[in-house]
Amino acid sequence: MTIDETQQEIVEDFSGFEDWMDKYAYLIELGNELAPIDPKYKVEANLIRGCQSRVWLHQEFTEGRIIFEAESDALIVKGLVALLLKIYSNHTPKEILASEPRFIDEIGLRQHLSPTRSNGLLAMVKQMKLYALAYDRISANNK
Amino acid sequence: MTIDETQQEIVEDFSGFEDWMDKYAYLIELGNELAPIDPKYKVEANLIRGCQSRVWLHQEFTEGRIIFEAESDALIVKGLVALLLKIYSNHTPKEILASEPRFIDEIGLRQHLSPTRSNGLLAMVKQMKLYALAYDRISANNK
Amino acid sequence: MIPDISKIRKDFPILDQIVNGKPLIYFDNAATSQRPVQVVERVNEFSLRSNGNIHRATHSMANRTTEAFESGREVVRKYLNAAEAAEVIFTHGTTESINMVAFSFGEAFISEGDEVIVTEMEHHANIVPWQMMCERKGAILKVLPFSEEGELHIGLLDSLITGKTRILAVAHVSNTLGTINPLAEIIAKAHQKNVPVLIDGAQGAPHFRIDVQALDCDFYAFSGHKLYGPTGIGVLYGKRKWLDRMPPYLGGGEMIDRVTFAKTTYNELPYKFEAGTPHYVGAIGLAAAIEYLHNNDIQSLIQYEHDLLTEATYKLKQIEGLRIYGEAPLKTGVISFNIAGIHPFDLGTLLDQMGIAVRTGRLCADPVMDHFGVENMVRASFAFYNTSGEIEAFYRALIRLKGMF
Amino acid sequence: MIPDISKIRKDFPILDQIVNGKPLIYFDNAATSQRPVQVVERVNEFSLRSNGNIHRATHSMANRTTEAFESGREVVRKYLNAAEAAEVIFTHGTTESINMVAFSFGEAFISEGDEVIVTEMEHHANIVPWQMMCERKGAILKVLPFSEEGELHIGLLDSLITGKTRILAVAHVSNTLGTINPLAEIIAKAHQKNVPVLIDGAQGAPHFRIDVQALDCDFYAFSGHKLYGPTGIGVLYGKRKWLDRMPPYLGGGEMIDRVTFAKTTYNELPYKFEAGTPHYVGAIGLAAAIEYLHNNDIQSLIQYEHDLLTEATYKLKQIEGLRIYGEAPLKTGVISFNIAGIHPFDLGTLLDQMGIAVRTGRLCADPVMDHFGVENMVRASFAFYNTSGEIEAFYRALIRLKGMF
Numbered sequence A, B: 001m002t003i004d005e006t007q008q009e010i011v012e013d014f015s016g017f018e019d020w021m022d023k024y025a026y027l028i029e030l031g032n033e034l035a036p037i038d039p040k041y042k043v044e045a046n047l048i049r050g051c052q053s054r055v056w057l058h059q060e061f062t063e064g065r066i067i068f069e070a071e072s073d074a075l076i077v078k079g080l081v082a083l084l085l086k087i088y089s090n091h092t093p094k095e096i097l098a099s100e101p102r103f104i105d106e107i108g109l110r111q112h113l114s115p116t117r118s119n120g121l122l123a124m125v126k127q128m129k130l131y132a133l134a135y136d137r138i139s140a141n142n143k
Numbered sequence C, D: 001m002i003p004d005i006s007k008i009r010k011d012f013p014i015l016d017q018i019v020n021g022k023p024l025i026y027f028d029n030a031a032t033s034q035r036p037v038q039v040v041e042r043v044n045e046f047s048l049r050s051n052g053n054i055h056r057a058t059h060s061m062a063n064r065t066t067e068a069f070e071s072g073r074e075v076v077r078k079y080l081n082a083a084e085a086a087e088v089i090f091t092h093g094t095t096e097s098i099n100m101v102a103f104s105f106g107e108a109f110i111s112e113g114d115e116v117i118v119t120e121m122e123h124h125a126n127i128v129p130w131q132m133m134c135e136r137k138g139a140i141l142k143v144l145p146f147s148e149e150g151e152l153h154i155g156l157l158d159s160l161i162t163g164k165t166r167i168l169a170v171a172h173v174s175n176t177l178g179t180i181n182p183l184a185e186i187i188a189k190a191h192q193k194n195v196p197v198l199i200d201g202a203q204g205a206p207h208f209r210i211d212v213q214a215l216d217c218d219f220y221a222f223s224g225h226k227l228y229g230p231t232g233i234g235v236l237y238g239k240r241k242w243l244d245r246m247p248p249y250l251g252g253g254e255m256i257d258r259v260t261f262a263k264t265t266y267n268e269l270p271y272k273f274e275a276g277t278p279h280y281v282g283a284i285g286l287a288a289a290i291e292y293l294h295n296n297d298i299q300s301l302i303q304y305e306h307d308l309l310t311e312a313t314y315k316l317k318q319i320e321g322l323r324i325y326g327e328a329p330l331k332t333g334v335i336s337f338n339i340a341g342i343h344p345f346d347l348g349t350l351l352d353q354m355g356i357a358v359r360t361g362r363l364c365a366d367p368v369m370d371h372f373g374v375e376n377m378v379r380a381s382f383a384f385y386n387t388s389g390e391i392e393a394f395y396r397a398l399i400r401l402k403g404m405f
Ligand SMILES: Cc1ncc(COP(=O)(O)O)c(C=O)c1O
Pocket: C253, C276, C277, C278, D030, D031, D092, D093, D094, D095, D096, D123, D125, D126, D171, D173, D174, D175, D200, D202, D203, D223, D225, D364
């Protein structure tokens, strides 16, 4: 599935919810289901620190695609992290660079990505794009 | 004349003026007419510094009465100083202590005596009273 | 007398709004309180009617502003019962007030090897300025710890204060634990050894009548925006005997007497410590806030706030897995807590969905977090415009949210 | 385009009032300018609708406030054309901005025997902080003098700047002489010798479009209350390369990353320099003021102000015995003067009786007074809401008052 198709799917998933409680309950469920990252990756270097909740982001580059793994200590953030991983992981740098996480806006959770939020989520998206940019440059140089 | 009678006289003098310009013109006249104090008294110790205009105050104590001399670099202040001298100079400490310069209010120049004015006038009144207080104590001790 | 809260709430129209589809419940008063219309109107009056720069001009608008500013100072003086208005310095908030003392007191009285005492429950604003000063001066910062209940170990104070102790800084009320510290006792112990005491009153001034002379504290600092006043304005009360001997903190207009490149002499108190154009609109607004409190029988408001806290504490304790941090018998204003297994950030986010504003995070008190071994807390803090009904709604919201995890 | 001043004046209802029985003529804009209703309304909106402490909470009101505060920072960034918003620090005014640099730059870069350059025409706010720092550090303050016309002797700069010079501080526009200093030239000369330059923009920001990148200045300081914004708010622009290497000025909440009693680490820019609850209402109001200027074709307002100054200068010069201080060809905003034989205080008092507000006194610039050997001056200063008719009335008033002496 393309990044956009995944986003579309998520937006549709969410459109079924009647109220905010269902939406957040689902995020919490996603958060609970997200496989924890290997403790050896839960290090300072991978930490994206929001004021109040922390996100750890690890990545590997295989066969032209970036595999992201991530986790957060706050469950709602972890649920959103799960969605971001579903969308962006296992894609090429170019695909990642070309696409914005518009779904967050569309499912009505835009506030979580505002620059003034202290949850580290926006910083995670930025960080994923930086990795994509770096791998994109490396690939170009290796050509 | 008592302090109060002098004040009353001044209030009557001023009641004749039609508008503020006449009033200030009269103050300027009084300022111009005020005899300068002896330069040897125009020293730092006698200086009452407002932010913007300065008042020098000298006093002597003879025969139970305080003789004040004073001057200011601003003419309107000098006019007011002339009035204060007329009222307070050559009176006993007790008389000085017992009386407030209410005339300033009554002739509509109250703003010049407000604590926030930077003309040194309020400080001059305070200083005169402090002198009166000091001489009053001294006299009491000598009895 | 029981205050008429529904009448009081009319003075705070901001409370009467819908947030995320629900009526707002504002329980973040320790972060910043709301301002009554009386304050907003006073501020507007100046912005729209009589605005002139203070102290420096001969014209009427400037004089009107100066008079309002200086009578604002007198209002604060009365509120604190300071001996004279010159001991009341307008600053930009508690943080600036404490930094001012740390710097200027430090310049005058602290040398290498000297000691400064703070407590383990201080807000960062009452730690970092002292750390910075101690680092500059080669002085040593010592810490008075608190107990599991959140009470200072006053007993340790006698040994903590030495012949090298130069100043002691302590909160009136802890912004995390809510503890009301035994100031009289602390000050007596410190004064016995000639150590002056600074009180961080950021959370004290909004919940008490302060009498700095009865307290006999040497410095008292607070913020306007936590006392129903404007942002950007605060107060430092200081005893003249200290302030007179401290060098100024900021240099600029108004704080000087005479400037030449060879030598500059300073103005008298309080102006020595008020460099630059003060936030006179803020000072006037703060005075309006204090007057507002006076017009409302402060004592009954204080009692009412206390009752709210008791009620909220009682209710929250019914919730399984909820732990309250800070259970000192003398407590006011705030309840900090966590619910086992729920991240404070998640709780804050969901409460916000229900229109309930609380603070979550580290509460600018890292040492308190470290003490309890937690990363974050949730804090609900109350003002006299809150109601019993809001506390009930809060309680129900927590029960409901707990079920989501 | 000629601006429609009568329309603009409607935004400033404060101008439309009677003072001492006469219509107000407000010529004290260099001390503080008036605020348009747009600013007052924006401020009210926050006080009455969305007030929450910024940066620290998860709830909606706090987020709304944080967003407004941070977009205010972006408005200022654009206004100054700073490279990034993190280089825009909210302070409480020009005075605090300069003190911040004097302290923090001093701590980082100034040692005994180093030199700091200011000019003879500076406001006390751009002298005293440097004096205080130099005294603490054992550094030397050097002074670039100005000519009879009120122009800096730029030629002397090359010899004044030595290998020991660490920083140069100069006003954009003199608050007494009105001189617009040749910043490009000064900065180029300083940078040639790797000396950074701080611009005191208190009187510059209100009269110019500022482009800190084109200017290439290292620091730029200004006050909100002189730029049609609220009191208690100001800005320090600083290049990241300096700010990153400077220690914080104030300690407290928000400026820290992590506090332990053993070690405290600091937050990133701009927060490192914004300790405590900022005056966010002020920042939001300042942004509203800047937006107001933008909505009004700043360029034409600047031109109009300039025309007012030219006209007033021309008129005042007709008055016998009147001496203007500061007659640089490049001048803006203010006319300082004396009339032979009349004390400025008397003149100010009498002008006030006629509803005309001017500043009198030493203008927080003692060295300028000393230069001309006077104790005081009268200063008239203009904003775009002033009119040709007001200047005519001012001229007539002076003539009339002169006759009284
Ligand atoms: C040139 C100059 N610098 C600094 C200041 C100080 O500004 P503020 O009092 O707003 O801090 C002023 C205004 O008084 C000024 O005109």
